[in-house]
Amino acid sequence: MNYRTFKQKVYSRYRKSKLVSGLFSFFGKELKPKKWVFIIGCYNSGTTLLTEIFEKNNQLNVLPDEGVMLTNQLPRPEDYGWQRMWSQCEEKMLIDEHKATEAARITKRHWSHFVDRNPSIVVEKSIANAVRMSFFQENFPNSYFIYIVRNGYAVAEGIKRKANVMEENQAKLGKKYTIEYPAKQWQRSIEVVENQKGEIKNFLEISYEEMTADLKETCLKVTNFLEIDPFDDTTLQGDFEVHGNKMKVSNQNHKSFVRLSNEEWQTINDIAGEGLKKYAYFSENPIQ
Numbered sequence: 001m002n003y004r005t006f007k008q009k010v011y012s013r014y015r016k017s018k019l020v021s022g023l024f025s026f027f028g029k030e031l032k033p034k035k036w037v038f039i040i041g042c043y044n045s046g047t048t049l050l051t052e053i054f055e056k057n058n059q060l061n062v063l064p065d066e067g068v069m070l071t072n073q074l075p076r077p078e079d080y081g082w083q084r085m086w087s088q089c090e091e092k093m094l095i096d097e098h099k100a101t102e103a104a105r106i107t108k109r110h111w112s113h114f115v116d117r118n119p120s121i122v123v124e125k126s127i128a129n130a131v132r133m134s135f136f137q138e139n140f141p142n143s144y145f146i147y148i149v150r151n152g153y154a155v156a157e158g159i160k161r162k163a164n165v166m167e168e169n170q171a172k173l174g175k176k177y178t179i180e181y182p183a184k185q186w187q188r189s190i191e192v193v194e195n196q197k198g199e200i201k202n203f204l205e206i207s208y209e210e211m212t213a214d215l216k217e218t219c220l221k222v223t224n225f226l227e228i229d230p231f232d233d234t235t236l237q238g239d240f241e242v243h244g245n246k247m248k249v250s251n252q253n254h255k256s257f258v259r260l261s262n263e264e265w266q267t268i269n270d271i272a273g274e275g276l277k278k279y280a281y282f283s284e285n286p287i288q
Contacts, residue, residue, distance in 0.1 A: 007113050012069045021072045021110070028109030031122060033061070036140040037226065039125040040133070042189035043084045044158030045150040046208035049249065051125045052240045053219065059228045061119035063111060068126040071110035073103040077128060084163040085181060086128040087188040093131040104139035121226070130189055133196045144226060145200055147193055150208035151281045152272050153265065154256035156182035161259070179264040183271040190275035207279075212251040257287045 011024060037060070041047045055062045068074045075093050077086040086093050095103050115122055129136065130147075137143045159182035165173045173181075197203050204225045211218040219231045240249060260268075265286040269276065276282035 008064050008070070011110070011113070012065060015069060015072050021106075024113060025106050025109045028112040030105060031108040031112050031115070031119065032141075033119045033122045034142060035121045035226065036136065036143045037121060037123040038129055038133070038136055038143060038145050039123065039148070040130040040145060040193065041127070041148040042130075042150070042155050042186050043127050044155045044162065046148050046211060047125050047127065049240060050146070050148055050211070051123070053215075053231070053236070054123050056235045057228075057231055060121050060123050061115040062123040063114050063125075065114075066126040067107075067111065067124040068128065070114055071107045073107045073110070074126065074132070075128070076126075078166065081166045081168040083166050084127075084159055085177070085185055086131065087185045088181070090131060090188070090192075093128045095132060095135045100135055100139055104135075108140075121228070130192050133193075133200055137200060142202075144202040145197075145204070146222060146225070147197070147203065147205045148208060148211070149190070149205065149279060151253050152183070152186045152190075152276050152279075153260060153268055153281065153283075153287070154253040155186045156268050156272070157256035157260050157264075158182075159185060161256075179260075179267050180271060183268045187272035187275045190272075190278065209251060209253070212249055215249045254287075260286060262286055 011020065015021065037054075039047050039050055039054075051062060054060050063070060068076045074095075077083070077089050077093065080089040080092050082088045111122070111124070133145055136145075156179055160177050160179055163177055163182075165175055165177060197205075202225075204222065206218055206221065215236050216231075216233065219236060223230050237248075240247065262285075265283075269282070269284070273282060
């Protein structure tokens with residue numbers, strides 16, 4: 001275990017401790033990279049895969065965990081009893097505008113422990129940050145946002161399969177979400193980004209489907225956007241580890257489609273039809 005990993009584990013575990021957070025802030029430094037890069041998108045949309053790809057580029061300093069786990073200044077839905085479900089506590093995810101400057105200053109000092117001493121480009125990925133794009137643009141100079149969207153049927157199924165209802169909500173919801181909640185989360189993610197992106201100066205939208213179909217071309221689009229050198233071809237041809245599984249980049253949507261019942265498919269259409277149609281994902285009947 002290297003020193004950085006040790007610090008990461010310590011801070012992630014004790015991030016709510018005022019003492020630990022105070023020490024990390026005091027001994028940190030206010031990062032001032034040339035660019036901040038924020039990867040956003042709904043859960044199960046390919047944000048982790050994109051982050052793993054970024055980690056193989058030495059021009060980029062990628063935080064070793066979701067940024068929300070490495071500071072106490074950015075709320076997580078799990079802090080309010082909602083695993084992988086920020087749409088149910090969206091207002092809690094916002095940063096008070098009167099505290100935004102200080103929150104940003106402390107966040108940078110916390111994050112400074114997990115990147116190189118004087119990084120040129122810092123990359124961060126936290127799903128709930130889709131709600132906070134304006135906060136980052138205002139308080140993190142030269143912010144760039146890469147938004148990845150994925151087929152809503154696959155996303156909803158993935159959230160339902162992977163997320164567990166937290167104990168405080170189990171009396172009402174049981175131990176697993178019904179498909180309504182993931183469908184609402186995907187639709188709300190689409191709406192939140194759509195409502196903000198017109199005000200974001202540096203914004204790039206890609207899709208999971210295009211990334212898995214042509215990784216080289218998608219990465220070229222990303223590196224052009226960030227104005228950095230292209231990825232090495234041999235790097236992109238290797239395996240990537242996502243949630244403990246090593247594999248080459250490929251479209252996994254069909255595996256999710258076949259897990260959905262006809263009733264779940266129709267429920268997703270009822271709740272997220274607007275977003276599905278916007279991105280040409282909509283299908284009246286299940287895709288087999």
